[in-house]
Amino acid sequence: MTALSQLYPQPLWQWFEQICAIPHPSKHEQSLSQHIQAWAKQKQLDVVEDAVGNVIIRKAATPGMEDRKVVVIQAHIDMVPQKNADKVHDFIKDPIEAYVDGDWVKAKGTTLGADNGIGMASALAILGSDDIKHGPLEVLLTIDEEAGMTGAFGLQAGMLNAEILINTDSEQEGEIYMGCAGGVDAQITLPMVWQASEQSYASFSLHLSGLKGGHSGVNIHLGRGNANKILARFLFENADELALELTQFTGGSLRNAIPREANISFMLPAENIDALKEKVHAFEALMRAELAIADPDLRLVLSNIATPKRVMSENSQNTLIDLLHVCPNGVMRMSDEVTGVTETSLNVGVISTNDEEVGILCLIRSLIDSGRSQVEGMLNALTNLAGADVEFSGAYPGWKPDNTSPVMAIVRETYESIYHKEPVIMVIHAGLECGLFKKPYPEMDMVSIGPTIRYPHGPDEMVNITTVGQYWDLLVAVLERIPVKA
Incomplete structure (x- = not known):
């Protein structure tokens, strides 16, 4: 095993290593999408690709949790392709060269793709697990988030069964996001x-x-x-x-x-x-x-x-x-x-x-x-x-904060119980896809969490290893605490 795949939690980092190995810049996600779909079918999971290229994977509840509300974990497949001038790299053909540097994972001369590869890896690791407790589960992997949000714009009503959406595209451990900017x-x-x-x-x-x-x-x-x-x-x-x-x-x-x-x-x-x-x-x-x-x-x-x-x-x-x-x-x-x-x-x-x-x-x-x-x-x-x-083109709405969000309360209370401190409830000045999801799914309860990622969209991008573990523990604990259906 490489140093990357030995990190905690191993299932997540093993998936992230696979993600880095398959080129997936915006507009060129097909290879990674096909790899994920083939894996899901091999695992006998229900998988579908919608009309615009989003991938939806469904997994049955673990025994005893069939009556819980359906949750969708959401991430985007694509990454921002940026490199240093002296770096020879073809983002359509070459893998990302990720490496461990102390408590950080970085890439050699390019963007790392932790935005949103870590979130995607966490969703896939949960799909592949046999010992994580959860209710009925969906995973939504959207395309082209970084270059136009084509996948989020194209998501149709009726494709998801979930009442709760957990977006994994936030970039600061200890912060829970309940709103974002439009653009x-x-x-x-x-x-x-x-x-x-x-x-x-x-x-x-x-x-x-x-x-x-x-x-x-x-x-x-x-x-x-x-x-x-x-x-x-x-x-x-x-x-x-x-x-x-x-x-x-x-x-x-x-x-x-x-x-x-x-x-x-x-x-x-x-x-x-x-x-x-x-x-x-x-x-x-x-x-x-x-x-x-x-x-x-x-x-x-x-x-x-x-x-x-x-x-x-x-x-x-x-x-x-x-x-x-x-x-x-x-x-x-x-x-x-x-x-x-x-x-x-x-x-x-x-x-x-x-x-x-x-x-x-x-x-x-x-x-x-x-x-x-x-x-x-x-x-x-x-x-x-x-x-x-x-x-002016490609306008997308912001995600209006909802202080009464039940899933927000669950995530906050779960965080406090694990880490014995209060998380910061935040609004992010970035274009999370949640605002667009509200159009086909206006009643869906949404929250966004993630590990600490520094300098996304640039070759200095890095993700903090300790916070990936903290994000994973929080996500797993939240899934176990999802309430029963009304």
Whole structure:
């Protein structure tokens, strides 16, 4: 056995090791889904794949618990594919290289997929057990949670029999989640006008890397650098003085991950090269000072590139720089009701350049619909001023807290009885699928729990081993305490 599969609880970690071995980034979950379904059939469990690709597995109650309420344990199959620039890894083909480092499990140069692989592993371990007491049980594994919540959107009424749903996608031991933020994607499109380049000019790229990035919801309040916004600031402060002529701006890779890297390509008069190098050096020092605690490893690398055939027109370039520099990003407002929780935020996630336009993909999150609407209005106003377009899509609702939730009370009381302390009842600034499940199952009682996961959605992602054991013990104990049907 490997070190990973020897950890407590072994059934969970053995499943997680299998999950790491089978590539499953968003939009490419089929191999892992088929592996799980084949295993379930071999175990003679009732398994079905719905119309959108969600997997539902049912297991009969253990003897003596047939009269309990039906519970569904829910996790998502997909993981966020992020890697360090120097890491050679194909998320569609290569396994995740997980390893033990003290009391943490990490991955070599990539996201680990503990979000939500640990939750999925716990559900499958319970399905495979012969000695865990539970009533009638369902497991729901949704697809594409990280890239659009396609599975949760597509879940139909009548597919589940459960009255209680336990979501496993939370990321802090000792916290029980009873609500989450909703969100919407914002795609900004700025038309580009190009002109012939000055062939006598010098050509460079400026690459920013070394940022921590992370989850654009749960990490957005930490003040980490956004690579897209940082390079936009550099251009706003220096483009005119250096007579830069932009040819490309790219940055980030996912709307729901704080951008860790970005790149700009440009030309400038040869006589300004020395000044450019001085400006880059000074700007890097400034950013390192400003982000000394949040992002101490920021790096700027200036490189010569081949001479391009075209550059952005002066008006297009100025509009792009102004638009990116003024575009809101980060925390818009903290919650008055839940101390320490972000109420509304915006992540300028991905910038891409093509022949016709520059695209800017953002993700707005908010605990309240009016907060989301306010930021949508800000982007509408901004794009109107810039002569750009913005389209909003993929809106998903938040999960409204229910202080009278019976399953919340069960989880809280169970936690107190095991650990002799009170858990923290929380609302999370992230898009749990529970809000979407409320549409086909409005009466379902829901709660979310999980182990401690640090830096999800980035290559520094890690899961705490001790808290995985604590989460497992809590989950198993809660299943035994589910009440009888009314």
